Every structure is written in structure tokens, then in C-alpha cells.
Amino acid sequence: MLPTREEMKSALELRHTKAVQDRLAEASVAVCGLGGLGSHIAVALARCGIGGLHLLDFDVVELSNLNRQQYGLAQLGRPKTEALKEELLSFWPYMEIRTDRVRLTEDNAVELLAGERYICEAFDTPEAKAMLTDCVLTRLPDAYLVGASGMAGFGNSNAIVTRRITERYYLCGDGVSGLQEGRGLMAPRVMLCAAHQANQVLELILKGAGIGLEGTEVGLTGQERV
Amino acid sequence: MLRINGEEHEAAGMLLxxxxxxxxxxxxxxxxxxxxxxVPKAEYGSVRLEDGDVIEIVSFVGGG
Structure with a gap:
């Protein structure tokens, strides 16, 4: 039997504290691109009990995605928006999920993302990353953007970092490891980068509510803060 | 003098x-x-670099 919303909320509060959970329950995040980055960003935020997600992708699940994306064999051929929504609701059923099966372009991005406060850029091509960055940061003045560049290959985990570019723009990744012959995308490093993005979004949401990284509001003791 | 990606440049007066x-x-x-x-992409051709500017150019690489 499905646990009630109250039961699930209590379980999350026990782990995250009520102050954090109340804030996360009010927040919504747009995830642009549901590949290796976006699918893991969405899962991480949903595990935190985020109030809503807006999932945008035009593509369907393919066999070549399964090395690093949050999909299974049963979902081959299905739109990523639908497949991911189903996965997320399987463990956090009380979340609002809006899906748009669409390819974002400079002509539709502003309209589709209007009203979003937190936006993750999780595309694969440099051109799409640059296009979305331009649209969000020059035409959506109230939005934060958390993007990614450089996560191909394996090893060198600590080269993946989060950099603050402006007050509204954060960029995760190592900045240099693109796709090339002999160096593809592999789950661990893509997940590291996705985790950086999800974690940065969390920080922005909670900071916006006056919940900082220090102190007791977030329920961390000195010992737990490593 | 202006800074681009952390390095000093004598590019003042140039169009971006x-x-x-x-x-x-x-x-x-x-x-x-x-x-x-x-800087909006549409303004690359009209923005002139000025003394004291601090500029960062992010070059995206593929993968996601």
C-alpha cells in the first residue's frame, strides 16, 4: 500500500529537518535535457523531496543511453520525459511533474521556462549549452542557471568542480573533458557532475530561505560536517 | 588593461x-x-572592451 503524503513527509523531515523539508516542498526545478546529467539531477532532487520538477527533452530512450542514464530496458523507445516521470513517481509519488517533450531552441526556450526560478542545463552539445545559457541569463532575469561542461572519461574525480560565474550562473564539470575518439561518457563521472548540479540547486533553494550551510538549522553537527 | 580568463590583455577599444x-x-x-x-550573443558585435573590464569566456565542451 502507498504510504500517505504525511508518512513520507515525516520520514524526509527525520532525515533533513522540517525547516529544510518545508522549503524544498515549495520549490520547483526545471531540468533541460534528460540524459546522463538530467536524469540523475532529477533523481537526486526527487529523493530530497522536492515539490516539483519540470522535465524537458525531445528524445526517446535508446540502448546506447543505458551506460549512464537513469533508464531501464523496459523503457527502450519511450520518451525520456515519460520514462523518467514514471521512475521518479515510483519513490516520491507526491511530487508535481510537468513534462514537455520538445527540443529547446532560442525561439521557444524563454516561453517554456517562463516563471522557473531554478534551471539546470543538462544538454549534450556545446551549441545547445551556449544557446540555453544565453536565453536564460539574458532573457529570464529572475532565474538561476546551473550548467555543466566537461565530464567525459573516467578517473580524476576531484577535477569536477562547481564554479560561480555570476550571481545567477553556476557551472559544474572539469571544463575541458569533452567527447572525443577514445573518450566517451561513463556513468561515474557523469553522475559526479550531475550530483554537483543537484547539490548547487539545493544550496540555492535553501540559501534563498535563509538556511545556510553552517549552524544547526540544517541539522548537521560539527562531526558530521566533513 | 583588462582581464580575460584571469590574464591581462591590451584589448581595450576592441569589439568583443x-x-x-x-x-x-x-x-x-x-x-x-x-x-x-x-553578454547577450546578439551584442557581441556592438560591445567594446574597456579598460578595467573583467571578462570570463566559458568554452563549452560536449557531453551530458
């Missing part, structure tokens, strides 16, 4: 688009931050 071309950047694969704001 000319600097980008000279330095070998492809406008379709970058974001340019100038003094804490992102």
Missing part, C-alpha cells in the same frame, strides 16, 4: 566579436561574462 574571432573562439559554443553579467 573581433577579440573572439582573433582568439579563435566560436561564438556558438561559448558564454561571455563581463563584469558579473552575461
Amino acid at each position: 566579436s573581433d577579440y573572439l574571432q582573433e582568439a579563435g573562439y566560436s561564438a556558438q559554443r561559448i558564454a561571455v561574462e563581463r563584469n558579473e553579467a552575461i
Whole structure:
């Protein structure tokens, strides 16, 4: 039997504290691109009990995605928006999920993302990353953007970092490891980068509510803060 | 003098688009931050670099 919303909320509060959970329950995040980055960003935020997600992708699940994306064999051929929504609701059923099966372009991005406060850029091509960055940061003045560049290959985990570019723009990744012959995308490093993005979004949401990284509001003791 | 990606440059007075071309950047694969704001792509051809500017050019690489 499905646990009630109250039961699930209590379980999350026990782990995250009520102050954090109340804030996360009010927040919504747009995830642009549901590949290796976006699918893991969405899962991480949903595990935190985020109030809503807006999932945008035009593509369907393919066999070549399964090395690093949050999909299974049963979902081959299905739109990523639908497949991911189903996965997320399987463990956090009380979340609002809006899906748009669409390819974002400079002509539709502003309209589709209007009203979003937190936006993750999780595309694969440099051109799409640059296009979305331009649209969000020059035409959506109230939005934060958390993007990614450089996560191909394996090893060198600590080269993946989060950099603050402006007050509204954060960029995760190592900045240099693109796709090339002999160096593809592999789950661990893509997940590291996705985790950086999800974690940065969390920080922005909670900071916006006056919940900082220090102190007791977030329920961390000195010992737990490593 | 102005700073681009942490290095000093004598590029004051240049159009941003000319600097980008000279330095070998492809406008379709970058974001340019100038003094804490992102420069709209449509303005690359009209923004002139000024003394004291602090600029960061983000070059995107593929993968996601």
C-alpha cells in the first residue's frame, strides 16, 4: 500500500529537518535535457523531496543511453520525459511533474521556462549549452542557471568542480573533458557532475530561505560536517 | 588593461566579436561574462572592451 503524503513527509523531515523539508516542498526545478546529467539531477532532487520538477527533452530512450542514464530496458523507445516521470513517481509519488517533450531552441526556450526560478542545463552539445545559457541569463532575469561542461572519461574525480560565474550562473564539470575518439561518457563521472548540479540547486533553494550551510538549522553537527 | 580568463590583455577599444574571432573562439559554443553579467550573443558585435573590464569566456565542451 502507498504510504500517505504525511508518512513520507515525516520520514524526509527525520532525515533533513522540517525547516529544510518545508522549503524544498515549495520549490520547483526545471531540468533541460534528460540524459546522463538530467536524469540523475532529477533523481537526486526527487529523493530530497522536492515539490516539483519540470522535465524537458525531445528524445526517446535508446540502448546506447543505458551506460549512464537513469533508464531501464523496459523503457527502450519511450520518451525520456515519460520514462523518467514514471521512475521518479515510483519513490516520491507526491511530487508535481510537468513534462514537455520538445527540443529547446532560442525561439521557444524563454516561453517554456517562463516563471522557473531554478534551471539546470543538462544538454549534450556545446551549441545547445551556449544557446540555453544565453536565453536564460539574458532573457529570464529572475532565474538561476546551473550548467555543466566537461565530464567525459573516467578517473580524476576531484577535477569536477562547481564554479560561480555570476550571481545567477553556476557551472559544474572539469571544463575541458569533452567527447572525443577514445573518450566517451561513463556513468561515474557523469553522475559526479550531475550530483554537483543537484547539490548547487539545493544550496540555492535553501540559501534563498535563509538556511545556510553552517549552524544547526540544517541539522548537521560539527562531526558530521566533513 | 583588462582581464580575460584571469590574464591581462591590451584589448581595450576592441569589439568583443573581433577579440573572439582573433582568439579563435566560436561564438556558438561559448558564454561571455563581463563584469558579473552575461553578454547577450546578439551584442557581441556592438560591445567594446574597456579598460578595467573583467571578462570570463566559458568554452563549452560536449557531453551530458
